[in-house]
Amino acid sequence: MEIMRVKDELVCTRRVEGLKAASLRVLESQAGKLLVATDPVGAPIGKWVITTSGSAARLAMPDVKIMTDLTICGIIDNWSE
Template identity: 60%
Template sequence: MEIMQVMGSLVCTQRVAGFAHLNLRVLRTPKGKLSVACDPVGAAPGNWVFTASGSAARFATGKPDLFTDLTIAGIIDHWSPDG
């Protein structure tokens, strides 16, 4: 798992079969790296979240046959990022 911040939404009208219609979010690590994740929990821009990656990401969506390797697993309520 990794802690990231939601930067915004990503809209894709054309998706491969089996990718479902989950919301996609652009995430940033504390070091500034950007990634895209499925969002089954409804995170908003600015939220800090923790993510599941690899094969665990599919199970975090509740749909283990989904095509993803990064999923937002929860919204962090209280956390102060280090320096």
């Protein structure tokens, strides 16, 4: 899993059917890269989270048919940059 920070929500009205209405977050990686993840835990902006990728990202969703490749799977209790 990777350690990232929640930066923003992402509005994406026009999407493939397979993403359904999944909630999306913009994350910032440690290297400063912006990525988009599905968020089943409801992570607030500014929080440090761990993400899982690949096929595990789908399995981490309540609905495993959402075709994500990156999912927030936990909020870290204590993390300083």
